[in-house]
Amino acid sequence: MVSQRILVGEFGRPHGVKGLLKLRTFTADPDAISSYGPLSDEGGTRHFAIEVLPGGIARVQGVADRDAAAKLTGLRLYVSRDALPPPEEEEFYLADLLGLRAVTAEGAELGRVVSVEDFGGGSFLTLRDAAGRDSEIPFTRACVPTVDLAGGTCTIVPPDEVVVEGRSAEDEGDDAA
Known part of the structure; x- marks a missing residue:
């Protein structure tokens, strides 16, 4: 978008x-x-x-x-x-991320990017899942390794300390024990 x-x-x-x-x-x-x-x-x-x-x-x-x-x-x-000048290859404006489908490396949908924020500690994406729950993901190459504007997706690899709504407890490990 x-x-x-x-x-x-x-x-x-x-x-x-x-x-x-x-x-x-x-x-x-x-x-x-x-x-x-x-x-x-x-x-x-x-x-x-x-x-x-x-x-x-x-x-x-x-x-x-x-x-x-x-x-x-x-x-x-x-x-x-x-x-503004057009972005270079492998670059984009952060506004281009809004509305992208956020998917796992395996292709499972996590939601859509609803905002990109930076309050001084680095940029992060806010993802909204189908149930309307929000998750925040650091916008780093490790957590967002692929942005495919033409395909309308970004690949998300959440760090262990970030719980993405909709993932099962097994996905999160056995931290609750």
């Missing part, structure tokens, strides 16, 4: 009193975030022109004081997918 808009950054807390903000970028080159064209909010209704300053700081056009900057804290920034 291909998203038409890609998350490229997020405004953090205000920095100083002149309307500057901390900026968290999700682009390969953090300074390039403003070169992909207009940045917008998730709904695409508000647009932002920014200047990236050293130290992960952003100056937002039209934001001149700390109070105005504070209102933008936590706002996620998106660009049109068309504005």
Whole structure:
């Protein structure tokens, strides 16, 4: 499932009193975030022109004081997918993972990828099974060895400490004893 808009950054807390903000970028080159064209909010209704300053700081056009900057804290920034370069071979945008069927190496279905998150400790996939239960899998080569965008699947090898809903106790080993 291909998203038409890609998350490229997020405004953090205000920095100083002149309307500057901390900026968290999700682009390969953090300074390039403003070169992909207009940045917008998730709904695409508000647009932002920014200047990236050293130290992960952003100056937002039209934001001149700390109070105005504070209102933008936590706002996620998106660009049109068309504005981004195509991914290299064996690369993809994380948004491309949404909706993929998650399967075991043997082909058993575990669910679908419903989100990709990163709260600072590394990215992880949230899988939702047919019963609506969620499981979180570290997004590493060891746990997700294959991503097949054309086939609409990703292969999941959960680490021992992660319980994927729907697997039997035998699959989990005899940890309960």
